[in-house]
Amino acid sequence: MTAVVAVQHEPDASIGQPRHALPTKRWWPPWLLLGVAAVLFVYGERTIPDAVPSQFGLLSVASPAYGISILLVAVGFAVAVRRSNMRAAIVAIALMIVVQRLPRSIATDLPMYAWTYKHLGVVDYIQHAHILARDIDVYNGWPGLFALTAWFSDLTGIPPTSIAHWFTPMFHATFAILVYGAARAWRLAPMTAVTATFLVSTLNWVEQDYFSPQAMTMLFVAGILMVVGLSRDRPVGTMLLIVLFAAATVTHQLTPYWVLLLIGLLVVSRKMKPWWIVFPLGAMLIGFLVYNWDSASQYTLFSSDVLKNTESNVPTVGVLGQRLTSAGIRAMSVGIWATTAVVLLVRWRRKQEFWVLGLLALSPMMILGGQSYGGEAVFRVFLYSLIGCCLVLAPVVVSMLQGGLRLYLAGLTALLVATALSAQGYTGSWYANVMPRVQVDTAKAVLAQAELPAYLTAVAPVWPERSTWRYVDYARFNKRFDGLMINAANLAGRHFDNEEDYTQFVNALGSRPDASTYLIITDQMRVYSWYFGILPWDALPNLKEWLKRDTERWEPFYDGQGITVFLHKVDTSTLAGG
């Protein structure tokens, strides 16, 4: 029904022009709601650092004021749209970015996610060596973000870690501005474009907003989509498009392929001009792939197994909290895609424009037909489809919020449910991914102090490996110098409460006779592995006990503040002599 409502309200000139000019004499309700939300956020955010970790995520343990502030912003936005109060709606977007994204910077010691530090290691290497280590990893092949960060950091003296720490809120603020421009370019009326922007800012649960090439590339993509939206009838900003696409090409391996696919489909269906644009873009992309062929050829370029491609990179079954969070975001994501499809269907039935919006919203699904992207493809699909889906859904949301009371209540409820699920999805794994400062400092110290050659191996995920330029030296010795021990020994799910588990663990060392192994165990790994079902809660303490007792094989290297490092020493001089 909602889709029908949306298309009925759509004028010819632009999509989703609001029809109901509601009385605006009482201007204060949205502002009051947003003001209360801001106050609750200020109070609630202060409780985040001291909250007791829980498997149900941040929202369950921080002050309820924090969670309520997120929902209140959504209510404030709904009321603003109902009253056609554009300014309040814009402020609601800004406030939603503050309440959802700012805690990543102000309530944490350092950037979240262990894999952020792999990116920072590349930046550090560029700053140290002034060249790229193209023989080492894929990051050096697509170094756009890392090169720019190193350049900016060297010029200004701002540490890359600080840039990464503030990247998330800055990403969302910039993304929102770009998405609004893109929405307008795709012919949405101003209030509908604001609504699309709010949806994108609110429902981006997928945690692809940290200091990463894909996040940076999404900013370029939003700019490209803006130019593409303006170029549907006549060529507009072709050179701008080329510059933006070039930046995306040198920054991320996957995203430009989707963009080229989208542009190609639009060109073929005569919905974009100039038609020849696919050739320079394609040449750029292929040229860069050839340039990086050595590293790209190590990955499976195409995989037609769609089901396998949809699998997440976390194959295990997590704890109850993780499963509930996961179920919630899956339901929300499927709901968004399904509603988008229904709206597009109604538009098609009513002979309204559906093809270009459909391509924009659903073409990312085609990635699943060709790539698993290391188990991350499904996340990328949501990320890529988010702008398109929100552009399709925004007129529906506006129509509902500005419609009769029942429609309004239904729209508000849907918005609140989606907001709550997205917020839970975004913060559910907070305690698995938060990165204590001591852990990063220790990782850097181990990299600096360990004697080359060596394996610097974490038992389980979530160690900030490769966080300094030194990682290149280790990787040159062995590209898998920091491969997870449980992967090497295929020990996921073990309790390490019996000798067999430990023996199997030790046997894995047999594959590393050529250098010493620094084995790292942290409390954070315990939380992460337990949360995602990789290891039981007692596994790592048990393993630590085995290692302590096995003094013949292991000597303590570091112990303190939840981090323990053992050293299995191999006399490399003997090896060299032999």
Add this chain to the structure above:
Amino acid sequence: MSRQGPTEMTLDLQPIAKFEPEVATWSGAIWIGQIDESDLAGERLNLAGGEYFSRARLLVWSEDAPRGFVEVAVSDSAVGVAEISAEVARLPEVEARPPQHYQPPISVVVCTRDRPDRLHDALENLAQLQYPHFEVLVVDNNPESGLTPVVVESFAGELVRSVDAPGQGLSIARNVALKNAKFNVVAFTDDDVLVDPHWLTNLAHGFGRDEGVACVCGMVPSAELLTPAQSYFDRRVGWARRCDAAVYELAAPPADDSLFPLRVAQFGTGANFAVHKDVALELGGFDEGLGIGSPTGGGEDIDMFVRILLSGRMLVREPSAVVWHRHRRTAPELEVQIQNYGLGLGAWIAKLMGHPRTLGMVLNRLRPGVRHLRGVTVVDQSDTVGTDPGLEGLDQRELRGVLKGPFALLRARAAGRKGAPLKSTSASLTRALDFRGGQMWGDPNNSVIAGRLALTAVALGLVGSLGAVSTLPTLLLALIVGAFMLAGPGSLALSWYTHLPTYAIVPLVPIVSVAACLVVVTGLLMVGFYSPVLVLLALTSATVAGGLLRCGYLAQRKAVRSP
């Protein structure tokens, strides 16, 4: 000078503005007319259409000069002469005007935008002006609609002609008029007024008072008071509160006015004033960021008055030059107008505060200024709000507008609306880069935004190059390099794409800028070159050079187009 028909036992007075009887249903409506005091004879004066009114307001003339307004009761469509005479006796005597016959040729300017009916009435009215040498210049502020030329053609001849001002805004229309006026005295009026037949004679009289007079403002009384909204506006604006002439000069401030020269309401208003064209052009014309049609909605007239005074010229208030104004009849129309007044006033105050000389003036007059502002915005509404609740809270709306004014001015400036758009540059280098030339904001294919973006790129390139000075504080370096990285190359690139809508240009500047920096830094790194300072200097130099070339190209293109 008789202002009515022949005298008998009773005299029929005509209202200033014809009205439809069905409009005059409000009990507080006032009949408006005028009379020369020499015509006050007999017992009663019949008022044409007076049966719909209980009160009448008359502007009483004493020969060529207005003596003041009287308000009397109406009974049986007439007013008592005795009562009027008693009221007139309370008015101050009019000083005898020195005889003078200064009658320069005048260009009368009517700026209009899609109001053909009003324009028709206004032109019909202007055709009755009693003045030896004048032209009427109609400025069409929306040529695309095609509504105005039809009306102008029906009056076409030597007297009336029209010019187009495509850029939206009254200031832009006024500036087009300044550039196209035949004569050095340019008199501005609106399309919703009724001018007195002796209007130009009396404006010229004002100019004749002194050689240093550059601006003359006439009086703008209400032409009709039929609705609560018109009554509210009549009380609010006070465009006809004073009937005494005055000569203002910065060197000789009035002893009894601590706000001078910022008490602008006593000078006059945009519906009725005249300027010397050469002075207005020398000052750079009207501020494009002010005036109706711009984001600020008003204030261009008072801005010009004060700029003329600040330039050392004289401004004359000449109440005998009368233009009757038809105020908005409904509350919603008035609400927009009042909000615009507030916006315009706030923007103008912000503009004053942006210049050291006028900032001092504002700060010195802050307390009386705030008191004055509060005083003029509060209107006695005891007899209007009950009839029309839409008028409630208008004073608050106006004050809110004042607070929003500075932001509106900022928006206007960001959009490329210039404070002194007609100012010509003298230095050859500046001329070579003067991308604007004589272009108006909003002219088709104008290069205002392109030039501003290119200049922004130049400025950010120059600032960004300071990022090479590593001894500067980290925060400053971050701001310098960050500003360049976020807007330098992007501004330059987007200067070729000003045909894109604003909603696209604004976000594309930073993302294109970052993309350009990223591609250059990455590309050089890929070929083995990494030297942050050298790369920065190369990028900033290229941006500065590109910006200068672009400005030069735009200036040259402009020069070629309009030699």
